[in-house]
Amino acid sequence: xxxxxxxxxxxxxxxxxxxxxxxxxxxxxxxxxxxxxxxxxxxxxxxxxxxxxxxxxxxxxxxxxxxxxxxxxxxxxxxxxxxxxxxxxxxxxxxxxxxxxxxxxxxxxxxxxxxxxxxxxxxxxxxxxxxxxxxxxxxxxxxxxxxxxxxxxxxxxxxxxxxxxxxxxxxxxxxxxxxxxxxxxxxxxxxxxxxxxxxxxxxxxxx
Numbered sequence: 001x002x003x004x005x006x007x008x009x010x011x012x013x014x015x016x017x018x019x020x021x022x023x024x025x026x027x028x029x030x031x032x033x034x035x036x037x038x039x040x041x042x043x044x045x046x047x048x049x050x051x052x053x054x055x056x057x058x059x060x061x062x063x064x065x066x067x068x069x070x071x072x073x074x075x076x077x078x079x080x081x082x083x084x085x086x087x088x089x090x091x092x093x094x095x096x097x098x099x100x101x102x103x104x105x106x107x108x109x110x111x112x113x114x115x116x117x118x119x120x121x122x123x124x125x126x127x128x129x130x131x132x133x134x135x136x137x138x139x140x141x142x143x144x145x146x147x148x149x150x151x152x153x154x155x156x157x158x159x160x161x162x163x164x165x166x167x168x169x170x171x172x173x174x175x176x177x178x179x180x181x182x183x184x185x186x187x188x189x190x191x192x193x194x195x196x197x198x199x200x201x202x203x204x205x206x207x
Contacts, residue, residue: 021164023046024168026046027160028164030043031156040079040080068095071091096143097140099136107137112130125187146170
């Protein structure tokens with residue numbers, strides 16, 4: 001690796017959770033103390049900080065947080081400029097719908113684009129990626145529909161609370177439910193160069 005190459009360091013699970021859930025917590029607290037418009041502004045700042053923190057700590061920003069962050073900034077700006085909370089409420093529907101459309105579109109063309117979404121976190125067989133992509137595509141549709149049901153039928157305060165205390169646990173539960181599939185279709189970890197050299201040295205020693 002050259003001096004100019006960017007080195008990716010994986011974030012610890014705790015740090016990743018703080019970066020991803022932190023902005024939602026800020027959104028919830030600001031809405032409780034002030035209103036949805038102040039909360040939206042705080043949410044936008046928190047998202048920008050979380051993306052910057054991800055880059056500083058890992059020299060990398062994953063695809064999903066990057067796309068979500070872009071939507072938050074665009075629809076948050078529309079919410080504040082037009083003084084209409086509809087835009088920030090529509091954001092989850094559009095983001096999840098976009099992810100679902102991308103995954104379904106990839107499957108239609110025989111591609112499991114979930115590899116890009118998970119950004120190399122898992123190593124699976126082609127069949128494993130295909131099945132996992134189908135599951136996540138339908139789950140994103142479920143999240144989009146669920147957001148529509150909640151914001152259209154409940155108060156703004158309830159919707160904000162549901163984003164943190166409803167969507168997050170539901171997503172975590174769904175992700176945990178995929179562990180069996182991940183284990184069943186996992187590829188063996190490739191040997192590192194150091195392990196290959198050590199194995200070669202052992203073979204030479206036995207000659």
